[in-house]
Structure formats: structure tokens, C-alpha cells
Amino acid sequence: MKVTVDEEKCCGAGQCVLIAPEVFDQRDDDGIVILLEAEPGEEQHAAVREAAAVCPAAAIELTGRD
């Protein structure tokens, strides 16, 4: 699984950090997403999928089969 984030779309909700704090963080100044782990381990996949699904700005994209 590869994760990419679109900083221009990100609205700073922080839902992704609540769901997958080991993969996502937010910048202190404007709250925009920081991707901590572009190829997260398998144990993170379910949380990352949920984060991508509920991102209110549709700013998280997942590629790869697993």
C-alpha cells in the first residue's frame, strides 16, 4: 500500500490523525496533513483505509493492491 496526500485539498480536520496517528500528523501552524509513513506496514492498513474513507476533503489517496 502506498499513501499520498493532497495538501491543497486538505482542510485540516485531523480525522486521519485520530484514526491512524502512526501514519498521519498535522502541521502546527495551519493544520495541514503530514504524511509520516508513505508505505505503512500491514498492521496499519485497516486504519489507513478508514482514514482515507472518512477524510472530509478526499485528500488521501491509496494505491497498490494490498
Added chain:
Amino acid sequence: MAPPTPEVTHPEDVLIVGASAGGLAVAEALRRKGYRGRLTVVGAEPHPPYDRPPLSKQVLSGAWEGERTHLRSRDDLDRLEAEFVLGDPATGLDAAAREVRTASGRVLRADAVVLATGLTALRLPGQDDLAGVHVLRTLDDALALRRDLTTADELVVVGEGVLGAEIAATARGLGTGVTLAGLGDAVMGDHLGGLVGGMLTRLHAGRGVRLRLGVAARSLTGEDGRVTGVLLASGEWLPAGAVVVATGSRPAVGWLAGSGLTLGDGVECDARCRAADGVYALGDIASWHHEGLGRRLRLENRTNAVEQAQVVAANLLGEDRPYVPVPYFWTDQYDVKIQAHGFLTRDAQVDVVEGAPEENRFVARYTVGGQVTGVLGWNMAKAARLHRRSLAEAFTPEKPHA
């Protein structure tokens, strides 16, 4: 009356009515959870699923072309293995038979039906007879307003809520003259309370928006079929080359009359978002019992549509999950980004807990009756999210000793 027992077997086919963020999210969540049955998604608009929050901002400003709002690529939609029936509004439902009729005459039946038809914008009397008067709900609405803003020198926005405020900010950014008129006494005061409403009002005034607050729009004026202005209840006439009516919305449930469902403020559902056996609702149209609050709730925001979709998908597949979210929305106006968690009502006591309004950067905590009910970030998104946990008590069910 006890709610019906959830079905433990998976449905063989699921019909989703509504092809926006919520409808797409429930389809994707079903597949992610391993559902392999048939999926049909019916949408009123001809477009593939797209995102609405950018319509009043990036699309209206011209920063994005319309296609950038599409939520998924063509390939992603193909991989979903769902049949999309687009440009064909649903016109009727028989809830007991789980049968949906559409404008083109289709009759679709499924084991389970999910209702996600969103909102219909309110309109002013006579507006459909005048060119240059807009609502902003769909992508086509946004593109039509954008075209008018390229020629109109003066825009009147009716409605001081979040949509009216965002449209005013975007139009000012394009150099258009803007008058914002609304019933409330402060911009977004009904949603964010007096302190922040006052700050937003000053923000818009400082950017050159003429404000007419606390006054109703009485009627539209026109000439040769085109709008010329808005007449206020105060007697003042506001000249306009274009007008946006952003006075609110209603759940799009007109097509559900006679369906057998209970329609109140939207489609009435139980705590599991179930409206009837095998019929679920989500997003703007769903009024459900929030077990944490102990009362019925309906939310109109983007986050709610996709979060509720996760719960509906789980319950469709035999789980038994109540939907107990902390409400959240955001708004961007000029260089201000606001994050709103929970309820930010006028009656709340508002305390600044981090940063300072004078620094254009703060977090405010909203308290009602000793309980924290809301957290707002003004250019302080991360800090606001960290304060969100103080809301847990107000929104969590099963307070054992309460």
C-alpha cells in the same frame, strides 16, 4: 416499540439512492468489508460522484475546473463493480417492497435500499423566472454562478450562514462588489455564537463586503427577465447584476411521500440509521437517534455523510453499530480557517483556551450547563483537534451513574 431485529444474513443486492459523497462512501465501505453482491447507485445528476465543499471556494473562484471535484477516477469507479445509473432522479419508493422508481421509468428492487439524496436549496418566490438568480448546491449551479460573476459588477448574497459567507468571500477575492444580507445579526452567528460571529462580521466588513444584517429579503426585482436587485424589508433596494439565495436547505425527501417511511425533519431512523426493515438513510436527509445525546439529530455537513456511511455499511452486513459522532465542519473564508467540533450554540459560555483573537489564531471552548459542548479553532486546526477530547463526555453513550 422495539426496533426490528437486524438481519444477520448479507443482502444479495444493495440499491443506493444518491450518488454524492455519502452514496459513494457506503458503496466503497460495503466492498471494503467484503460484500460481493450486486451494487446499484442511482444519482439525480449526470456527473460521477463529486465533492461539494469546493463548489463555493475553489470552483467558484476558478482555481479548479469542475472535474477536479470528482471524488474518484474512472478506473476507481470501475473497480468498485457497481452499476451507476446517473442523471435519473428517483421519484418514488415502496419501502415494504424495497422498490425504487426513477424519472425515466426504471423500477429497481433490492434486498436493501440506502437513501442518501441530500438537500434541496430553498428558493425565493419568483426566482425561477429571473435570469441571474442562483442557488449553490450542485456543480452546475457553481459553474453557472461563476459565469455570471465574470460579468456582474455587483453580487447580492441573501443568507449569512456558512454558504453565503463563503460565497461572499470568494466573490470578493474575484474583485466583485458584494452585499451580504441576512436575518441574523452576525455572520454565522447562529452556528458559531456571538464572539466568533462578531469576528466574522468584522472580517467581511474589513474586506469590503457591505453587510445588511438583521433584515429580511422581501422580494427580487427584475427587468426583461433578468434580475436587477433585491428589495429588503427595511425598504432599501440593493442593486445587483447577480443574486445568490443561500437561505438554507431542506432534506430532499419529497420523492419519499407515500413510501411508508416516517418523514419528519428528514427520514426518521433508529440509532442504527435504519428507517425500516432493509431501508437505511445517511447524510443530510437522515434524522437518527444519537445515543450519546439521547435525542434525535440531523446534520448537514460533509463529514457526517461519509462517517454515517461507514456505520450504515456495517449494519447492512449484520453488525449492530449505533452512530454516535461528534459533529464536525470547517469553513475557509479569506485567510481564516475555522474548525468546528461539537455544538457551538449562542447560549454557550465561550472561553478562549489557547492563542488569542487579537493574534488571529485561537481555540475557543463552548460550555453549556457546566458541560463542554463545542470546540472551535480559528487558524488553529491542530490545537482544536487536540482539545476535541474534552467533548467526549457530551457525546458518549452509557454514562453509568448518570
